[in-house]
Amino acid sequence: MGVLSLIIKREFISKVRNKSFIVMTFVSPIIFVAVAALIGYLSSMKTEVKHIGIHDESGMFVNEFKNSESYKYHDVSKIDPKILKDSVSQANYEGVLFIPEKDNLKDYEKSIEYVSEDSPSLGFIANTESKLSEKLLRKNLTNQGVDTVLLDKSKIDVTMHLTKASGEETVKGLNEMKVGVGSVFGYLIMMFIIIYGNMVMRSVIEEKTSRIIEIIISSIKPIQLMMGKIIGTTLAGILQFVIWAIVGMILLVIANLVFGLNTSTPSTEMAIESAKLVDIKLYFTEFLKLPLLSMAVYFLIYFIGGYFLYSSLYAAIGAAVDNETDTQQFMFPVIMPLMLGVYIGFFTVMNEPHGTVATIFSMIPFTSPIVMLMRIPFGVPFYEIALSIALLFATFIAIVWVASKIYRVGILMYGKKTTWKELIKWLKY
């Protein structure tokens, strides 16, 4: 144990003293805050008003379009369409909507045209189309003798009151919140593995290229060196994350005080405005009611299992090569499952947290640290978590064993370009 702690200490100190570590640690939050401030500044700027011309030969629709903050509508029905098309190209208007006169309302389905220089945004298209359809629907109803005023009066908007079976009140958007929390955890794990796994690998390569490795392993076992390296680097990484969190928070507070910037995005602002105070309180209590403590514990367990699993692979890769440029061929199979985990997390877990795909990938040890963490906020049966953790740690032990074999042989190999076949041969030494 004494030797291991010596190695951990050295690895930790050499990482923390490294200039790039210091620069990364203190400059990254500044860059992050600067970017956040920039985004905040940009989104708080008024968007340019776009002018839309409406050439409505039927005269039926032109009054349906009301000016808004971002769009101003102009009735240009009296101007010749040909001239209008020219003026679009001269950019007087963002675009012009051409509505012909049709006797049969059904004919409007395909005959309305929007001409613009740049492609319109999806939101604008959907909005305009729904306005036109709505108008046509009403017109159609009136034609068939339905009193649309009465229809409007009879409309009843339902807002469901969400209550859990246990009788507690709950709020909408909880699923999004759960996905958000899970995603942050999953994403953190992936980032950590990639950044610090690479650091472990570089440190192994450094020992190989500086040729000190043989002196070290004449004193200690290679697996002690490998584990010490992984743990020492992890501690340095955790320190970096803690510093980031603290510095980031301080800088955000300062930025808020100095610039008075509103860092919340307009959409959440609106959502909060529309939500009643009671709802905000509910969101908060719901957030607190998420299994936060157990999530933190699981985060730690999956973090340790996943990180050790991958960084022993990184250490083995480092041992198998002579320099960093040779690592490429071995990198892809390591990065791929990580990426897969994140994508499955984002696309599958969000829609179907307990679906087959999500469940399977939360069992596979190479993706489980990411996928399972994203699933946990939705409530996963304990036996599934237990199985997944058991699989993760069994694989972790197997991988550490394999990696340490490759490591043991690899660190003494020089000048040979290593192939996959070679690596498998090393396992038998």
Add this chain to the structure above:
Amino acid sequence: MKPILQVNNVVKKYGDKTALNNISLAIPQGSVFGLLGPNGAGKTSLIRIINQITFPDSGTILLDGEKLSPHHVKHIGYMPEERGLYKSMKVGEQALYLAQLKGISKDEAKKQLKYWFDKLEIGDWWNKKIQELSKGMAQKIQFVVTVLHQPKLLIFDEPFSGFDPVNANIIKDEILELKQKGSTIIFSTHRMESVEEMCDEIALIHKSNKLLDGSLVDIKKEYRSNTFDLGINAMNPNQLKDFLNAKYQIEDTFFKSLDNELKLSVKLEERSANELLNDVLPFGQVTHFSEKIPSINDIFIQTVTNN
């Protein structure tokens, strides 16, 4: 003398390639032992096994009569052929770290480090990083970290390759001094002449097999051919040659000398050196007379050809 290290029937294979084929050695306490053989003979494989970096497929190794186990690393100092240090670590910290890995306390390591730094007059390097040192300076540090933990057994793999002549000499002297103090030293090299003068015992390894081992003097005695180099300023060289030819086996030879005398190598067979001297004295002034002692290199080549 009681052996400090005993290698018994060690076999090591890498895949289907045999690196060591049933090697047995006994290294006497307090000796300088030369592990000699060409590149790829298996020397480094054996040394790595002694250092417990790799493990034999079969066979045992005893250090001080005990089966080799992890706590023995403390008693072994190893300077590998592929050597280096952490480039961005400070000299002092690095030496302390490596000594602590060997299992000695920080205070003890500091004391030893001070001794060596004073001895080699490199005390002011403590806070320098290795990358700031010249290659020669780094070589001295390399030596210090090898001996810092006062090991009983010192192993040097190709010790003088890569060392400049000045440092090589300093280190040679330091090694001999360590031997005086009771350390046992193993040299492994393919440049046999470089360690011949320092070795008490040798083992010759060739193609994973041990060809021969034993005390250097005994081996040389065994391989001596009772041949003498003779230098003589003869009044009539041809007459002398004819005379000698009748009685002995002679050959022209070459050795360095200041005169332009006749140089012969004479094989005595069963006769004595004095008889030869008496025979040649009447022919002129003898300038050179010495027994031709076979070099390790000669012995090696002879053994390989015989096998």
